[in-house]
Amino acid sequence: xxxxxxxxxxxxxxxxxxxxGERSPRVPEDTRKVPLEMWLxxxxxxxxxxxxETVTIESFIGRQVKGTLVEIEPAxxxxxxxxxxxxxxxxxxxxxxxEGSSK
Amino acid sequence: xxxxxxxxxxxKNEIMKNAVGIDYSRYEKEGIAFDYDRMMDEVGYxxxxxxxxxxxxxxxxxxxxxxxxxxxxxxxxxEKGKGARIFLKDEAANPSGSYKDRRxxxxxxxxxxxxxxxxxxxxxxxxxxxxxxxxxxxxLKCIIVQETFDSRGVGQPEIVEKARACEGYGAEVVQLxxxxxxxxxFLVLLEETGYFNASLYTPFGIxxxxxxxxxxxxxxxxxxxxxxxxxxxxxxGGGNLTGTAxxxxxxxxxxxxxxxxxDLSGLHMASxxxxxxxxxxxxxxxxxxxxxTFPDRSDVPRNAARALRYMDxxxxxxxxxxxxxxxxxAQLEGMQRGPAGNTSLCAAIALARELDENETVVVQExxxxxxxxxxxxxxxxARENGVKVYNGDPKDNKPGEAIVIPGDPKQLHYTQxxxxxxxxxxxxxxxxxxxxxxxxxxELDFMVKDANTNREELERYIKELES
Numbered sequence: 001x002x003x004x005x006x007x008x009x010x011x012x013x014x015x016x017x018x019x020x021g022e023r024s025p026r027v028p029e030d031t032r033k034v035p036l037e038m039w040l041x042x043x044x045x046x047x048x049x050x051x052x053e054t055v056t057i058e059s060f061i062g063r064q065v066k067g068t069l070v071e072i073e074p075a076x077x078x079x080x081x082x083x084x085x086x087x088x089x090x091x092x093x094x095x096x097x098x099e100g101s102s103k
Numbered sequence: 104x105x106x107x108x109x110x111x112x113x114x115k116n117e118i119m120k121n122a123v124g125i126d127y128s129r130y131e132k133e134g135i136a137f138d139y140d141r142m143m144d145e146v147g148y149x150x151x152x153x154x155x156x157x158x159x160x161x162x163x164x165x166x167x168x169x170x171x172x173x174x175x176x177x178x179x180x181x182e183k184g185k186g187a188r189i190f191l192k193d194e195a196a197n198p199s200g201s202y203k204d205r206r207x208x209x210x211x212x213x214x215x216x217x218x219x220x221x222x223x224x225x226x227x228x229x230x231x232x233x234x235x236x237x238x239x240x241x242x243l244k245c246i247i248v249q250e251t252f253d254s255r256g257v258g259q260p261e262i263v264e265k266a267r268a269c270e271g272y273g274a275e276v277v278q279l280x281x282x283x284x285x286x287x288x289f290l291v292l293l294e295e296t297g298y299f300n301a302s303l304y305t306p307f308g309i310x311x312x313x314x315x316x317x318x319x320x321x322x323x324x325x326x327x328x329x330x331x332x333x334x335x336x337x338x339x340g341g342g343n344l345t346g347t348a349x350x351x352x353x354x355x356x357x358x359x360x361x362x363x364x365x366d367l368s369g370l371h372m373a374s375x376x377x378x379x380x381x382x383x384x385x386x387x388x389x390x391x392x393x394x395x396t397f398p399d400r401s402d403v404p405r406n407a408a409r410a411l412r413y414m415d416x417x418x419x420x421x422x423x424x425x426x427x428x429x430x431x432x433a434q435l436e437g438m439q440r441g442p443a444g445n446t447s448l449c450a451a452i453a454l455a456r457e458l459d460e461n462e463t464v465v466v467q468e469x470x471x472x473x474x475x476x477x478x479x480x481x482x483x484x485a486r487e488n489g490v491k492v493y494n495g496d497p498k499d500n501k502p503g504e505a506i507v508i509p510g511d512p513k514q515l516h517y518t519q520x521x522x523x524x525x526x527x528x529x530x531x532x533x534x535x536x537x538x539x540x541x542x543x544x545x546e547l548d549f550m551v552k553d554a555n556t557n558r559e560e561l562e563r564y565i566k567e568l569e570s
């Protein structure tokens with residue numbers, strides 16, 4: 001992974017908005033134990049920065065936001081998943097029911 | 104300025120007033136009671152105005168599709184003379200791929216008209232993409248605030264996909280970990296930017312959905328000679344149901360309105376560990392029931408989405424059944440859609456088998472699908488997060504533990520949530536939140552309408568809950 005970003009590069013920053021002890025008393029216990037975190041993508045404003053450094057970015061709509069540089073050229077990696085046998089058998093089975101009735 | 108949690112929350116009313124441009128105090132009556140009808144009439148737009156606004160940004164007028172192969176299957180599975188015809192309103196044909204464009208269109212129009220430079224919405228779903236898309240069309244800036252990740256930094260694939268879509272439409276996407284304090288940061292952003300709060304729950308959002316009800320009634324008359332007998336709406340926050348039902352009333356359709364949600368009982372919506380054990384991000388009971396029983400929990404002082412007023416029945420489906428039906432729609436009708444509308448479709452198939460063959464059922468939405476959203480993406484993710492997936496009897500489905508995919512279409516069935524139970528729960532919430540055991544005449548009148556009940560039943564609930 002690229003470790004250093006240059007000005008104008010698309011990067012992701014991270015911030016802690018509320019620490020574990022600052023969370024709303026209304027949230028469940030497991031959530032209260034962890035901080036409220038935030039991530040945001042934007043163009044790097046600093047001349048050069050390494051992962052872990054505090055940087056400023058300009059968001060897509062021009063807002064300047066400070067945070068810790070955590071990723072350079074962040075990608076969307078969600079996918080279509082793996083084949084699911086329990087789904088794959090549905091089509092052939094219902095088609096058989098339909099074919100059986102039209103005979 | 105003090106940006107601490109408590110300081111920002113204490114400025115809530117002022118921030119919201121500036122960000123929505125509605126003086127909600129004008130509609131307050133007493134305690135729980137407010138003038139809902141007057142608020143909807145004065146703040147919202149007429150049906151013709153909404154249609155004009157929406158035609159400017161190519162929203163609405165989506166096709167209504169008769170599901171001929173599914174209907175043939177339903178007939179085979181039904182007793183003689185039974186098996187209603189199912190029609191599907193293909194809302195994926197809207198610009199950003201869901202009915203949410205209807206809801207966003209009027210808010211973004213209003214923001215532009217009032218001179219706001221941008222819009223903000225707190226949403227992890229299609230609504231973000233819809234606001235971003237409508238903002239792009241009207242030249243406004245857009246920020247979407249999402250609850251995306253658990254504390255391990257693992258994102259729900261459907262929500263990650265929504266982030267991609269929002270960025271694709273030029274919005275800034277702020278992604279947060281689990282927790283209702285999202286609202287705190289939402290307020291911070293509203294205060295900092297001075298943007299419009301494109302809340303899902305203003306009268307604008309609801310007025311935007313009303314044409315869905317009138318359109319489908321006109322289309323059903325063209326196709327079958329009469330309005331739909333039943334319209335099924337996937338129910339979460341209540342706006343889809345409220346807007347559609349109001350449209351159906353304006354079209355004088357006489358259609359029964361049925362809510363459908365996926366069962367996620369036992370999973371806590373604000374729990375970090377439960378977050379990624381949900382295989383549905385909306386259309387589920389985790390939103391559906393709280394919003395039906397206490398609508399004013401939303402991000403505006405008075406929620407324009409009041410589903411309990413308009414619901415005739417409430418049907419609950421399991422996750423596995425909805426995945427099954429999603430596959431059925433693709434395989435038999437050649438339409439890859441969902442998941443959202445497929446909760447209703449699942450209810451429709453189970454219900455159609457009980458109805459007469461000359462009756463009709465409309466499933467009033469679809470949504471676009473793709474990476475992160477399709478069943479294979481969600482089920483792969485479920486397995487990675489320790490949820491079992493197997494073929495079997497849907498009755499064995501357990502939210503967060505087991506997703507049971509039916510082996511046979513005959514196994515598709517709904518569970519009916521008794522509306523008396525929902526109404527009683529509404530009364531319970533009202534007593535708790537307003538710390539009251541007795542209500543004034545004005546309040547009782549309001550509650551009768553808001554819970555769609557009668558005075559006798561309402562007083563009985565209050566009496567039962569007192570003890």
